[in-house]
Amino acid sequence: MTVVPGEPEDGDLVAADGKIAVPSHVTDAIRTLIEWAGDDPTREGLVDTPKRVARAWREYCAGYADDPAIHLARVFEEVGGYDEIVLLKDIPFQSHCEHHMAPIIGVAHIAYLPRNHVVGISKLARVLHGFARRLQVQERLTAEVADCIWDNLKPLGVAVVIEATHACMTARGVRTPGVAMVTSRMMGVFRDDDRSRKEVLALMGRPA
Numbered sequence: 001m002t003v004v005p006g007e008p009e010d011g012d013l014v015a016a017d018g019k020i021a022v023p024s025h026v027t028d029a030i031r032t033l034i035e036w037a038g039d040d041p042t043r044e045g046l047v048d049t050p051k052r053v054a055r056a057w058r059e060y061c062a063g064y065a066d067d068p069a070i071h072l073a074r075v076f077e078e079v080g081g082y083d084e085i086v087l088l089k090d091i092p093f094q095s096h097c098e099h100h101m102a103p104i105i106g107v108a109h110i111a112y113l114p115r116n117h118v119v120g121i122s123k124l125a126r127v128l129h130g131f132a133r134r135l136q137v138q139e140r141l142t143a144e145v146a147d148c149i150w151d152n153l154k155p156l157g158v159a160v161v162i163e164a165t166h167a168c169m170t171a172r173g174v175r176t177p178g179v180a181m182v183t184s185r186m187m188g189v190f191r192d193d194d195r196s197r198k199e200v201l202a203l204m205g206r207p208a
């Protein structure tokens with residue numbers, strides 16, 4: 001069932017601000033989860049929690065309603081002959097792992113070597129968030145961001161490095177805090193040419 005903001009269907013709960021209609025089977029499921037966790041979903045502090053959680057998950061997963069490629073449709077050609085690496089560094093992001101639906105929190109570095117045109121720099125972060133706001137594994141997130149830039153900008157090279165911590169490792173399971181997972185995807189010159197690869201990694205502050 002599709003949830004359309006402002007267009008509740010029969011049996012839906014409508015948020016007080018009218019922004020999102022949450023189907024009752026969704027809030028029922030969250031109530032069940034609260035019981036499973038060991039608490040009483042009818043106590044005062046938890047009565048509105050299913051609705052909040054439902055809306056929060058729409059926000060965490062807003063990427064499903066986003067086509068990240070759209071952000072790369074508008075390009076600029078008047079760049080004074082600029083033909084060096086463009087890098088957006090230390091972009092904070094949040095995602096959720098698809099195995100435990102636990103937070104993945106980290107930073108991404110996204111670089112490309114333009115071919116004739118560049119894109120508005122905020123768009124690289126929009127592409128990242130479009131894929132991050134879904135249920136993910138870090139490897140696929142890294143690949144999807146790189147592939148989207150490669151396919152749509154058709155640059156000479158793309159380099160994406162992501163460093164993140166996974167709450168499914170820190171808050172549960174192996175419970176090992178302070179561990180970062182690093183993934184990278186190099187395409188075009190950054191994959192084929194060792195000097196270009198070293199240069200982009202150095203700009204990212206990650207000497208090869």
Ligand SMILES: Nc1nc2c(ncn2[C@@H]2O[C@H](COP(=O)(O)OP(=O)(O)OP(=O)(O)O)[C@@H](O)[C@H]2O)c(=O)[nH]1
Pocket residue numbers: 097098099136137138139166168169172173174
């Ligand atoms: N490669 C990869 N693994 C991930 C990512 N996020 C979570 N995981 C891992 O996915 C694995 C799922 O393993 P399972 O054995 O099916 O699940 P589990 O019994 O909950 O495993 P533990 O976390 O070891 O308790 C775990 O090792 C997680 O650490 C990710 O982005 N990439």
Ligand SMILES: [Zn+2]
Pocket residue numbers: 097098099100101102166168169
């Ligand atoms: Zn996990």
